[in-house]
Amino acid sequence: MSVRVRIAPSPTGMLHVGNARSAVFNWLFARHHGGTFIVRVDDTDIARSDEQYVTQMMEAMRWLGLDWDEGVGVGGPHGTYRQSERFDRYREVAEQLIADGAAYRCFCTPEELDDRRQAAQAAGRPPGYDGACRTLGSEQVNTRISAGESFLVRLAIPRPGVTEFFDLVRDDMRFDHDVIDDFVILRSDGTPTYHLASTVDDVDYEITHVARGEDLLSSTPRHILLTQAMGAEPVIYAHLPLLFGPDGKKLSKRHGDTSMDAYMKAGYLPEAMFNYMSLLGWSYDPEVTIYSPEQAIEKFDLADVSKNPAVFDTKKLEWMSGEYMRELAPHDFVARSLPFIEVNRKLSDDERRRFEVIAPLIQERVKVLPEVVEMSEWLFVDDVSFDEASWDKVMKPEAGPVLDDAIIRLEGLTEWSTEAIEGVMRQMLEDLELNPRKGFQPLRVAVTGSMISPPLFESMEVLGQPATVARLRRALARFV
Numbered sequence: 206m207s208v209r210v211r212i213a214p215s216p217t218g219m220l221h222v223g224n225a226r227s228a229v230f231n232w233l234f235a236r237h238h239g240g241t242f243i244v245r246v247d248d249t250d251i252a253r254s255d256e257q258y259v260t261q262m263m264e265a266m267r268w269l270g271l272d273w274d275e276g277v278g279v280g281g282p283h284g285t286y287r288q289s290e291r292f293d294r295y296r297e298v299a300e301q302l303i304a305d306g307a308a309y310r311c312f313c314t315p316e317e318l319d320d321r322r323q324a325a326q327a328a329g330r331p332p333g334y335d336g337a338c339r340t341l342g343s344e345q346v347n348t349r350i351s352a353g354e355s356f357l358v359r360l361a362i363p364r365p366g367v368t369e370f371f372d373l374v375r376d377d378m379r380f381d382h383d384v385i386d387d388f389v390i391l392r393s394d395g396t397p398t399y400h401l402a403s404t405v406d407d408v409d410y411e412i413t414h415v416a417r418g419e420d421l422l423s424s425t426p427r428h429i430l431l432t433q434a435m436g437a438e439p440v441i442y443a444h445l446p447l448l449f450g451p452d453g454k455k456l457s458k459r460h461g462d463t464s465m466d467a468y469m470k471a472g473y474l475p476e477a478m479f480n481y482m483s484l485l486g487w488s489y490d491p492e493v494t495i496y497s498p499e500q501a502i503e504k505f506d507l508a509d510v511s512k513n514p515a516v517f518d519t520k521k522l523e524w525m526s527g528e529y530m531r532e533l534a535p536h537d538f539v540a541r542s543l544p545f546i547e548v549n550r551k552l553s554d555d556e557r558r559r560f561e562v563i564a565p566l567i568q569e570r571v572k573v574l575p576e577v578v579e580m581s582e583w584l585f586v587d588d589v590s591f592d593e594a595s596w597d598k599v600m601k602p603e604a605g606p607v608l609d610d611a612i613i614r615l616e617g618l619t620e621w622s623t624e625a626i627e628g629v630m631r632q633m634l635e636d637l638e639l640n641p642r643k644g645f646q647p648l649r650v651a652v653t654g655s656m657i658s659p660p661l662f663e664s665m666e667v668l669g670q671p672a673t674v675a676r677l678r679r680a681l682a683r684f685v
C-alpha cells in the first residue's frame with residue numbers, strides 16, 4: 206500500500222504555524238515513504254472562505270520548500286480538491302447512509318433542541334442530541350418531508366458501543382459512544398459539516414494516514430464511525446502535539462506572530478523555518494538540531510513524534526535563522542537581501558557594488574533579513590540619519606576633538622584601504638590616549654548613523670574617502 210497523506214487547511218485566514226507544522230510532518234512522511242502528499246482545501250464554510258488565503262497558503266508552503274503531488278494548484282485525479290465543489294458528492298453519501306440505515310433525518314427545530322439541551326443539562330444528563338428522530342418510521346418521515354418541514358441529517362451512532370483505534374503518536378485510544386451524540390452530517394440547507402466532508406474526502410482520495418493537530422482528536426472517533434458506515438477502511442491516525450509558547454500556555458498571538466505570512470515578511474530564512482518546524486514534536490537526533498530536508502526525510506517517522514506539547518519559541522527560531530544566514534553563499538545572501546533593501550527603490554549599479562563588498566560583514570551579524578536593511582541603509586543615502594539613542598550615548602563632549610582629529614588624519618590618507626584607515630585610526634587612539642570604545646564609537650555613529658553597523662574601517666573604505674570625511678564633518682557640525 207502506497208502512503209497517501211494530506212493537509213486540509215481551511216482558507217478562512219492566513220496559514221497558521223500549527224497547520225504549517227502539520228504540512229511539514231505530512232510532507233516528510235510522504236517523502237520518506239515515496240508516497241503522495243496532497244493539499245486539499247476545506248472550504249465548506251463558503252461565506253468565511255477567501256481565495257486570497259488559498260493563494261497565500263500555497264505561497265507559504267512553497268516558501269517552506271514543500272511541494273505536493275496532488276491538490277490545489279497542481280490538480281490530480283480527484284478534480285479540484287476543493288470541498289466547495291463537491292457538495293453533490295457529500296449529499297450523495299448522506300443519502301446513501303440514510304438508505305443504509307446508518308444515518309437519519311432529524312426534524313427537530315433549533316428551539317426544540319435548545320429547550321431539550323437545557324433540560325438535559327439541568328437534569329445532569331449529557332447535553333448532546335437525544336436521538337428523538339432516530340426512531341421515526343419511514344412513513345412519518347415521508348409525511349413530514351411532504352409537508353415541507355425542514356430537516357438535517359445525523360449519523361446513527363451504534364449504541365451501546367465503543368470506538369477504539371491505535372494512534373501513531375498517542376497509542377491506544379478508546380471512546381465510549383456515550384460521549385458521542387448522533388452528530389449532524391448534513392445541515393438543513395444541504396451543506397455538509399466538516400465531519401462529513403473531511404471523511405468523504407479522506408475515503409475518496411484514498412488517504413492512508415491522517416496526521417493532524419491534537420485539537421481534532423475528539424473528531425476522530427466520529428470520522429472512524431462515518432468511514433465504517435460508508436463501508437470503507439479507516440485510515441491510520443497520528444495526532445500531533447499542540448504548540449505552546451515558551452511560558453507553557455497554548456500558542457496564541459500573545460507569544461508573537463502565529464501566521465506563516467508574518468514570518469515570511471519578517472525575513473526569516475525559509476530553510477531555518479522548515480528546520481525549526483520539523484522540530485516541533487519530533488527530533489532528528491538529540492545531539493543535532495540543524496540538518497537538511499533530505500536528512501530529515503531519511504529519518505522521519507510519525508511513530509517517533511512526541512505526545513508532549515511542543516514549544517514554539519521565536520527566539521530559537523531567530524537563532525536558527527542566524528545559523529542558516531551564515532551558511533549562505535555570499536551571492537545568495539545578496540540575492541535574498543535585495544528584495545528587502547529595494548522595497549522603495551532599486552539600487553544603482555554603484556550602490557549595489559558597494560553593498561556586495563560590505564555584505565559578507567553584515568551576513569555574519571544578522572538573523573533576519575530586515576536587519577540587513579538596518580545595517581546597510583547608511584550606504585545608500587547622501588545624508589545619514591542619526592539614530593538618536595546611539596547619538597546620545599556616544600556623542601559626549603569628548604567626542605568633538607575625536608571627530609576633529611579623525612577628519613584631519615583621514616583627509617591626509619593617500620591610500621584608501623581598510624588597513625590604511627585602521628592604521629591611522631589606531632595611531633589616533635594612542636595619541637589621544639583613548640580606548641577603542643570612546644575613540645571609535647563616535648566615528649561609527651557619524652559614518653553609519655548607528656552603533657549597530659558593520660565593522661567601522663571596512664565601512665569607511667566602502668563609503669569612500671570624500672563621503673566618509675563629509676559625514677564626519679556633518680556630525681561635528683551637529684555636535685557643536
Ligand code: GLU
Pocket residue numbers: 212213214215224247403417421
Ligand atoms: N480543516 C481543518 C483545519 O484547518 C483540518 C481538518 C483535518 O485535518 O482533518 O484545522
